[in-house]
Amino acid sequence: MKVIIAEKPSVARDIAAIVGATSRKDGYLKGNNYAVTWAFGHLVGLAMPEEYGIKGFQKENLPILPDDFKLIPRHIKEGKEYKPDPGAMKQLRVIRELFDKSERIIVATDAGREGELIFRYIYNYLSCSKPFDRLWISSLTDQTIRGGLENLRPGTQYDTLYLSAKARSQADWLVGINASQALSISSGSGVWSLGRVQTPTLAMICSRYLENKDFVPQKYWQHKLSLSKDSNVIVLVSEDKYNDRMDADKVAGQISQNGIATVKSIDKKTVKQEPPLLYDLTALQKEANSKHSFSADKTLSIAQKLYEGKLITYPRTGSRYLSEDVFETVPELLSGFSEHTLYGESVKRLNDLNKRSVNDAKVTDHYAIIVTGNKPDSLSGDENQIFEMILCRMLEAFSTTCIKEQTSVRFEVQEKIFLVKGAIINQAGWRSVSGIMADENEKDENSTLPPL
Structure with missing residues (x-):
């Protein structure tokens, strides 16, 4: 009998339907010489300090550096204590029985670092030595599952992926346990939590929050100039910025009396915008x-x-x-x-x-x-x-390139420079999919300029 272990019951059902394991049992599906079982995420994890005989937060115990990390079934909190999760214990018994009866194991946990860790921790906790293959797929369609089962890979091919996941798991434990206890002992009261990812991420969020909170906006003024010619209206923005409103008003008065804006330069260029990459x-x-x-x-x-x-x-x-x-x-x-x-x-x-x-x-x-x-x-x-x-x-x-003709024009009024940009879409390409013809930073380039 071959045993397939998935990460979740829903995935196990999809795989069981493909291999013909249609008979429902307690904790697994069986049929056609297959048994398909599942984990519930992380059924097994690293043991807490109490499992090494270290109780309470005491300075002399730090740093806690286990010679060999112990694996234990998932625990849940009852009152002030953590106890083994009955559901996890029951499913581990099912998995153990199936592994013992199996000829070979097929690993169908999520094809990634955490999925590999979930299986290996269960496998090691149960002291299993049966050979195993890896089902490595990127979608759960029937066609993909069938293709993956026809092209199983040796489990040893993913040893380095497991070691990477194991190192991450142990690093989280070492930093989280020791730093949290050290901070709690130093503070003199309460229990404080620090983590390898949690703490620097929180620091970044707090830093950004304080930066935003302490930001003092600085006002400045610019001139907008509307020009009209042959029923075409375009709006220009001054190159200069003014920190003082009175200075800006004074210049505005001088400009408004002139009545003529002279084109000083026109810069035209063709821009090709490649389509965005797919999502990760x-x-x-x-x-x-x-x-x-x-x-x-x-x-x-x-x-x-x-x-x-x-x-x-x-x-x-x-x-x-x-x-x-x-x-x-x-x-x-x-x-x-x-x-x-x-x-x-x-x-x-x-x-x-x-x-x-x-x-x-x-x-x-x-x-x-x-x-x-x-x-x-x-x-x-x-x-x-x-x-x-x-x-x-x-x-x-997968659409074609977007091609634009961008025009930048410099005007002069009373020795002051005003700018305007325009863009003509020659080939919408990939932008036609959403209909959004410009990015946020191109919002000033949407107007079509008259001949100048």
């Missing part, structure tokens, strides 16, 4: 915050749900590129959205795909976040926004 998790989180005010955690939670719903590929990726083989599937993935309310026309226009986001060398453990081709049946408002952001970005990334 960080880029998706940043843009979701900018557009929808979603927190990073909320965006990740929604993306994970879309992934488990087989609508997008693995979200915890650090790459913004696709490999050549995945790129070949893009036309098929997008073809099902030709009737999409917002992006259907963009799908139909997409012919020669731009390959800026295709680079085998820049694909890490996973490629960029893309849709799987499955159309959503019913999504909440927030889920739909994230899904459509990913679909839109795919269409943008």
